[in-house]
Amino acid sequence: MNKSRPVYAPFKLDPSGAAHLIVTSLAAPPAGLDDTLSEVEVWTVARTGPGIPVPMVGAQRPFRSRTELLAQLEHRLGRAAIGLRLYAIGSEAFIWDAANIAVAAGMGHGEIFTHQAGPRLRRVYCTHCRTMIEDVAVNIAPCPACDAVLSVRDHFSRRLAAFMGVKVDAEVPGEIPAPEEFAT
């Protein structure tokens, strides 16, 4: 058991909240939305969404990118009243980026819920040059900024919202195992 890997509960709305904001790096809202609760808002990432800050379409607001969504999230949480619950759904990089924004806005235990969903893609942190590599699908990845070929460890940093990548052939230069897809 890797202690640095967060464990995610299945998604459900927390009925003790007065308002609910669901942010997802996926294009569709999550299944199992409790429609008995009011004040539920869903932010999604649809790559073909409108290119300017958009009003709500019903209770759903599509963004063109995660970056745009997260920038709006920071703004939104700065104005939000207590009682809000934030649910971040998607890749681990996205949900911990969102959680870190929420913590900076003053949210904490009982207000932030994270749920991993979608393709098993990892953000990898090159421990040799500090470059972030997005959406890595296999456990051996070259760093685009330095010449290291990285082994993507299961060691996850919540602060960086990234997995640690370390030089795979540090001991025997050139000895690079075949890459494998992530099971989790």
Add this chain to the structure above:
Amino acid sequence: MNLAIADIETLSPGLKRFTFTGAELPWAGPGSHLVLEIPGAERTRKNAYSLIAAPDGAYRIVVRRVERSRGGSHWLHDHARPGDVLEVRAPQNFFHPPRNAKRHLLLSAGIGITPFLAYAQTSGLVYELHHCCKPEEAHSFRALLPQGANAVLHTNREALNLHGLLARQKLETHLSICGPESFMDHAISLAKSLGWPPAKIHLESFGSANWGNPFSVRLKRSGITVDVRPGESVLEALEAAGLNPPCLCRGGACGECRMSVLEGTPEHHDHYLSESEKTSGKSMMICVSRAITPELLLDF
């Protein structure tokens, strides 16, 4: 440690400020309290009082003369004189300002103002304080309250729009409450109904719930039965019987005096156990909680 009363100031007929001095007083941050051992006709009382300021060569507390006093506040009001020396335990803190809060909403009623007087003097602590008191004590509390628009006095609880106040807070605010049990329970349930997460609600209670019916406590491991009188806590009754159960805050906040209840039904007055733990009735905080049944069997 033995500390001498250096000064006693009358703030109102029911409120006095006591200053204790001694050599090398340990530092105490905002929210700390002292436990004073107060002489009494039958036995020594151990009462906890919040420090109203950081130590500056002296500890300062404000004591209300409680009508149905169990002895402590009457002695301090009626018999204590400057120069008297009391046994005082070094300050403990179960109510320090939450560290990750950027703003603090402070709610107090009556003598519950005392820890927040220390909060208000803490540099860098951004707060909004709402204090409720009876109209006849408004003058005394106004004099105690910090100056400024962020400290507001309400002369009855209805004058404070608690719902609006709790609903409009931002995410970075933490709520701290100190006052009588009914005031705290009302504020807590209102805050929870507005979606405040329990992790952002902080409480300091003081032993106001010790009145009630007499009952007896059987102690399984000690093999004795102790009678608990009205106006006396289980903790005090056990101490009077020569036992030394673990305890720290004596106010239902710290969790140190938790005891397993093997038989009988406790009546909870603490803010430590969770709702489900209280409902199960399998444990109790003996410093403030009492019994519904005539007898309790405790695992001690």
